[in-house]
Amino acid sequence: MDIKTGFRAVLTVGAVLTGTALLSVGYSQYAFVEDTSRKERLDHVANQGMRLIQLTQEVLLYGEPRAISQWQSQYVEMGRLISDQAYIADPDLGEINGALLIRYSDLSPLLEKLTSARQDSRQSADVIDVLASQLFQDATQLQASLRDLKDVADESHERAYKASKQRQIAIFSLFGTLFLMYGLAVMMLFRGVILKPLGDLERTIHAIRDGKQARAPNQREDEIGVICQTFNQLLDEHDHSQREIRAMAERFRNIFEQAAVGMSIVSTTGDWLEVNECLCAILGYPREELLSTNYRRYSAPEFLETDIKRVKAILAGERQHDAWETCYIRKDGQAIWARITTALTRDSDDRPLYFVTVTEDITQRMADEARIGEINRQLEEQARDLRRINADLESFAWVASHDLREPLRMISSYIGLINKRLGPEIEEDMRTYIGYAIGGAKRMDSLILSLLDYSRIGQDAGLHGSVSLNDVLQECQLNLKMAIQEAHATVVLPDRLPFVTGARGDLVRLFQNLIGNAIKFHHPDRPPVVTLTCEEKKDEWLLCLSDNGIGIESQYYDKVFRIFQRLVSKDEYEGTGIGLAICKKIVEHMGGRIWLDSTPGEGTSFYLALAK
Amino acid sequence: MLIAILALGAAVVGAAVYFLMPGPVHTIRLGAYEGDVGALEWIAKDKGFFDQVRLNVEIKGYPSGDAAVKAMHAGEVDIATAAELVVAKRSFDEKNLRILAGICRYWNKGFIGRKDHGITTHFDLKGKKIAFPATSSAEHNLVVFLALQGLTLEDVVPVNLTPKQIVEKTISGEVDAAIVWEPHVSAIEDALGDNAVKLMERGTEANLLLVGRQEHLDAQSQAIQKLLKGLILAEDWVRANPEQAKAYLIKRFALDAIYIDKLWPRMQLAVTLPQEILEAMDSVSRWIAKANNREQIPNYAETIHASDLRAVKPAAVGVFTK
16 A cells, blocks of 8 residues: 555544544434433423422412412423433333322322312311322322432432443543553554654765665565655666766766867866867976966967957857967977867856866878879969870861861872773772772771860760760660661660760760661671660660670780770771770770670670769 | 262252352232232242342232231231331220331222212212222222212211222122222223213322331341341342333232223332432321321331331332431
């Protein structure tokens, strides 16, 4: 049972006990009043009866009409009293009342007859004597009944008094004992349920205050048991927290001491309160010397003002923390660069306590940054030179190719005119030679054009954007329509191809070269089948263009991507040998990679890794 | 052997109990009234209350108090039981008669007249033959009743009979009316039926007294006190067991239950010695003295022997000082 329920029960018992005691006292008083009123009633009857006796004696002695009249009234009054229900119902009267009623009822005929006999002169004296004597006898007998009644009333009163006294004593004894027991029970309950557990808890608290290990006794299931249990849980949590705080403090101390950066706790006036070894090393001072000084001593004079301004801004609440670079003077006089990161710690009333400051030696970094700056400057100069050279080269290539093609066309034209002028009489050998010269000029022109194309790759930087490979492949197929039809080639594309970043024209040329090669170098025994697949990787799209052509020997895997490198005779397969070099340059210009895998006689697979 | 040991043990215990009881066993001869108002004497005897107080009572029943007192004088009994009128009347001549206590207060008289003899109301009594037991409370009742009618004994023809004779002669018509106590009243009433007229319902108050001779009382004080103790025990039993007491009376005196229920409120069985006994005796003695030409009436205070009752039950003694 919990304490609240217990004390509710105790209070209920107390209330019931008090109520019962009050009811008992009330009942006792009520009974006493009832008994007293009974005595008053009986006394009243006795008194009225005695009046009747007195009047009877008056009538017997003198027979005065006044006495007779009063007697009759008193007789009626007496009759009224002894016929009262409360009087008749009185259980203790019994025989007394029986005699009283008879004696009372005998009075009236005797008195009436005596009165009339006295008034009747003819009536014999003997009759009057007998009547008077009997009336006196009956009156005295009635008087005896009244005495008995009075005795009953007195006994009743005495009994009522004794009963009341006994009741009062019984009530006070009973309820005194009960209240005493109740009080003792409450005290024992209070002691057992509250005082003792609280005493135990208090002793536990004192023991804990004295630094001893102690726990509150936890054997109860009431509220104090819950308090003790909670207290013990709090103790456990406190111990756990203390251990954590100690561990944290230890970790913090270790971090603070072993940090690769200088760490310090600085007062709001700038005094070092705590410094770690690294800070000592950065500044070149022993810990003791630092702890007795102010940071301003170590600031380079030209940075001190900035430092103070930053610190004041934090103290003024303009910011919670700040970081800046400053310069300190080491003990050996050497100036060092440091990056200061500091935060102000405040108490619960928002009053500044101290700064937690991290000092990082950035002297080396500053030197490196200076060096990198110099390298960058040189690189920028080199880049400018390269851009100029490239521009010159492009200009040269353009000019060269344009200017070179002009003499070639002239050579080719004039050799053609010579061949036409010589006519059919020209010797066969001569004609062959002329054919070689014209063919050489044309090939030279093709080579120049290819070279021009190669040089122009990546020049259209402004055309770069997100390009749909679906569109690219559609255009390629359209461009290669004739070749595909002639070779009865089949081009298999995936349902959906991704968007990639690049120049659309370059991408069309890339895939047109690859598919065109697959058709051109197809196996003579089977129609070409070109299959493109696409797989999504983490940062790129991996495309694979496979064919069932003649294949490439593995020792030529690199050579095929070099410019003007041919693996087959130009008589067997026409071309300049620059196609795959262009492909490679396009892919690499897009930031991708291209490679191949092939089985001679079965086919080749070109892999393209294009950035997403 | 076992039976012998048990018998011996019982004898030892019985003897121990007997000898541990206080006082010796006394014997007394009691002349009791053979009727309902003498119930305490018979109950004390039959219920063993006299035995409880170690009193051996040889009880003998009499039909009237006068007969019982006569028997006492004849030496047949030590203590007699009679109404105060008997004591009052006899005290004129018997100076050693002493009253020990009253054992019953009662109103049990009845006055029955025969209608066929011209008695329908109390106005018709003049010149009629009225039977009564002389020297009894009924005799005094007759005098008082006649006085209430403005008559004296000289206005009627009084016929002295025993109660049994009264019943017989009233029923047979040898007398015109009768005044007697219960249960004889009821017997006459039942026999006459509609021919009976009841002129008086219960009569005057009477007390049944225990009386003895002075010399005997002085000599047998312890026995007298035991007699009173036994009667008081009977009184207590009757108070505690009124229904059983009624049943006892019905059985003991062959009475009707209806009769007992009617009579019970008119008889108060109690051992007392009240002052009004003296006053009642004074009242009747005035008439007796006049009727018998006696000039001096006895001092009835001297007939009171209250010491033994006071020793047994002081509260029961109500008489004033001598």
